[in-house]
Amino acid sequence: MATAMAVTALLALTGCATTTETTDVIRVDRAQGSEENIASLTAVIQSNPRDPEGYNVRGSAYGRAGQFKPALDDFNTALQINPQFYQAYANRALVYRNMGKPVEAAADYNAALKLNANYDVAYIGRGNIYRQAGRIDEAFGDFNRAIQLDTTDGRAYHNRGLIYQLRGDHAKAIEDFSKAISLSGRAPEPYNGRGVSYIALNDDENAFADFNLAIELNGNIAESWANQALVYERRGDKARAAKSYAHALNLDPKYEPAKQGLARTRGAS
Secondary structure, three states: OHHHHHHHHHHHHHHHOOOOOOOOOOOOOHHHHOHHHHHHHHHHHHHOOOOHHHHHHHHHHHHHOOOHHHHHHHHHHHHHHOOOOHHHHHHHHHHHHHOOOHHHHHHHHHHHHHHOOOOHHHHHHHHHHHHHOOOHHHHHHHHHHHHHOOOOOHHHHHHHHHHHHHOOOHHHHHHHHHHHHHHHOOOOHHHHHHHHHHHHOOOHHHHHHHHHHHHHHOOOOHHHHHHHHHHHHHOOOHHHHHHHHHHHHHHOOOOHHHHHHHHHHOOOO
16 A cells, blocks of 8 residues: 555655756756857857847857846747747747746747747647646647647647646557657656656656666666655565665655655665
């Protein structure tokens, strides 16, 4: 029963939590905001100050560097020059997402879609806002729309897979996570997602392979280690389970499935 509860907790977490590579959270790259890079992008702007693309590119660099205020300033300037610049709306929305301003982000995604109803990036971004707000049906519709537009962005499949997972349709979730893996290259998140659905179907062997691959791709994600630990626990290997749960907690002391798992397995010989 404890293990079944752990699976349920993992499913709930995977369905609701924000991930990095395949959702709309910026993975900070400080090099993007380096003095040299910004100086180079600024020189481009100075050579053609009425070109909105220059501000859009520099704003994106600031955003990836975690420098959100100058990023917003650049996107605002780009949109003042060209109010039809739907990509700048979507890029500004992403910054708002990372600033914890989902209302402003949703408004920008709506603006982008009003200008270009076939912009898959905006559907995926808005779908993530809906999903995290618990508006699952609307999120599902946005991810479906992006997929109908033949998006090559693995996030659409990954996030639709999370919704299938929440609905208990693990066969379809596995299909979507597999498609996300084929599109997302070396992102660990869809491996974690697919592995959780394999566990729900009692396919521990494939789940374990996916969790190990997720760890191989990025060993700094607590979820991957906790998922691996759960398979060890289901196999009755509490010592290895406890070790993996402890490692997950070292990475994220607030990660609840790891806390619960370690409490169940601590003291194993």
